[in-house]
Amino acid sequence: MSRLGRYRCVSAALLLTGWVTVSSSLAVEITPDAEKGKARVSKIFGGAAPESVADLKLMQVYLQQITDKLMTATVGVQVGGAWGSGVIITKEGTVLTAAHVAGQPNRDVIFIFSDGRTAKGKTLGLNRTLDAGLMQITDKGDWSFVPMGGSGDVKEGQWCVATGHPGGYFPDRKPVLRMGRVLHSDSTAITTDCTLVGGDSGGPLFNMEGHVIGINSRISGPLTANMHVPMSAFRDDWDKLASGVSWGHYPGQEPYIGVRGDKDAKDAKIASVVADSPAEKAGLKAGDVILKMNDKTVDSFEALTTQIRDRNPGDKVRVTVKRGEETLELSLRVGKRGGPE
Secondary structure, X not given: XXXXXXXXXXXXXXXXXXXXXXXXXXXXXXXXXXXXXXXXXXXXXXXXXXXXXXXXXXXXXXXXXXXXXXXXXXXEEEEOOEEEEEEEOOOOOEEEEEHHHHOOOOOEEEEEOOOOOEEEEEEEEEEOOOOEEEEEEOOOOOOOOOXXXXXXXXXXXXXXXXXXXXXXXXXXXXXXXXXXXXXXXXXXOEEEOOOOOOXXXXXXXXXXXXXXXXXXXXXXXXXXXXXXXXXXXXXXXXXXXXXXXXXXXXXXXXXXXXXXXXXXXXXXXXXXXXXXOHHHHHOOOOOOEEEEEOOEEOOOHHHHHHHHHOOOOOOEEXXXXXXOOEEEEEEEEOEEOOOOO
């Protein structure tokens, strides 16, 4: 049997043993030698396939030791009329979530804890392109939290746990745990086979040491391939996120205006304009030099590309253009690549 096939059989076995409810009924039957048990379960969680029912029981027992902390740090998130999830990563109440859950900076948030308590907070910054969002609990408190992991804590094949509030928060249900494996990982996303449902967005993905290694982001067509935001998306731009800056576009929504740059020009000179594109509709022409977008200077075509990349389809922007001896200000609505203009 292939390695992947063994994993699938194990997943079925975990379901049959009632693992997903994190039952303690099997714990009393297990009396492994502490050191041997720790070594064995560490090897399994690192990517090995369990080989017996005893291995499954070991996995359950070791996960039970961190379950309460994982669930306590996982919070329901209500922003306006929408529900999502998040995870507390500092005792001061800093919360990681998905950018599409936060929506935009400085919005009011209600956080709901696993015991039903609530606290108020605010959305901070968001990187829409990677779907990373930051929030802050503003009520005073010494909050239970879990640490962030590093990029070295993620490798293909390792076991992991996703938590969140599938379908939204329910008063009589604590955060739901789903176990799976890392299928792929890079600087833009982690893919796992942990099943996600609407409402899980923004919730944490943990390694088996209880460290946050990802944030639930996108639910794929197949239930066995779901996307999570890697911790590098937060660490690399922490200061921007914490100060409330928002940038980028949501996955699958690549912004587009329809111009090509003059490769011999040092400034943002337009070589050609795509027919029926947002740029043509705004009145841009070949030979125009773009000087500003809104009030931000554009000093090269690369700078123009960067500014467009940080927009969302549908955004309206003011474009200051030099055309011969004239300086014009045009209004442009950003389009979506591959979509209607």
